Amino acid sequence: MQPPLSFAQARDLLARTPGVLAALLAGLDPRWLEANEGPGTFSPRDVVGHLIHGEDTDWIPRLEHLLEHGARVSFTPFEREGMRGRFDSAPIEELLARFARRRGESLARLEALALGPADATRPGLHPELGPVTLGQLIATWVVHDLTHLAQITRVLARARADEIGPWRAYFRLLEDRKPD
Amino acid sequence: MQPPLSFAQARDLLARTPGVLAALLAGLDPRWLEANEGPGTFSPRDVVGHLIHGEDTDWIPRLEHLLEHGARVSFTPFEREGMRGRFDSAPIEELLARFARRRGESLARLEALALGPADATRPGLHPELGPVTLGQLIATWVVHDLTHLAQITRVLARARADEIGPWRAYFRLLEDRKPD
Secondary structure, rough: OOOOOOOHHHHHHHHHHHHHHHHHOOOOOOHHOOOOOOOOOOOHHHHHHHHHHHHHHHHHHHHHHHHHHHHOOOOOOOOOOOOOOOOOOHHHHHHHHHHHHHHHHHHHHHHHOOOOOHHHOOOEEOOOOEEEEHHHHHHHHHHHHHHHHHHHHHHHHHOOOHHHHHHHHHOOHHHOOOOO | OOOOOHHHHHHHHHHHHHHHHHHHHOOHHHHHHHOOOOOOOOOOHHHHHHHHHHHHHHHHHHHHHHHOOOOOOOOOOOOOOOOOOOOOOOOHHHHHHHHHHHHHHHHHHHHEEEEHHHHOOOOOOOEEEEEEEEEHHHHHHHHHHHHHHHHHHHHHHHHHHHOOOHHHHHHHHHOOOOOO
């Protein structure tokens, strides 16, 4: 059993994501970057835009909202597709740099809040999910990064699924599934 | 529809994996590095060992075998668990450095072979799967890297699934599934 995620561990993981994305995506063939899993699903490029949009409107804004309003006022709903149209012509390197900068700003803000373990149970109100806590919000931020990294690598792999011949039998991850 | 993976694109992606892994895993909390998805599944640490073992016994050895024997002699079976016991006490940073070095050597060898598009159809023989081609072997190497990156990020996310409260409803990736 894992001990719960500390705020320091959360910051450590969150600080890694821009570097992971840059190592994987900067300079990658644009046709590969724009592969997706069908209508309504995200390409790797879409995911980077979605992550920038999350820094702008989701994680730190919700954290500050929770600290100010507790569970009395629910968070503003997050627009999962809010990146559409914002970054469509930008090169991936520009998106990666923007995400790295915005994430750095978010982490500086998080650090400045100097949260301690006792803050983890502070209550907030999600517009759909109802009562949540500050600790859950931070852990969700981490899990959200990781699941999108899993999505990007899965999408890149699946874009090549037709090229591996009989080896396909060994890769269950490549089979059709409903999009996340 | 994607054009088929070129050898240059394959080398480009294969060269990224050590940096992606280092950005994600170097210095990460060891309890997180050793999380897995249940008995018989790989932790992030196991995956790095498995990738080293692949460099040592799978990809370039099979490529050279195919170039020498064509489809007349099947590849040596690959031991999926062959890393067990090889690296058990090594710090993750040592594994990551070893993988980076071995991958660099593999790519130098691949470059030296100077394969051209016409080589993609050269035949080989897999011990379980039967007839394969050189192009499929190279594409599988790429897909194998990507699916293991997807696995690592999924395992890290799932290790925190109990900490996100009601947000869990938004993350289908976290739900129980049979291991890959």
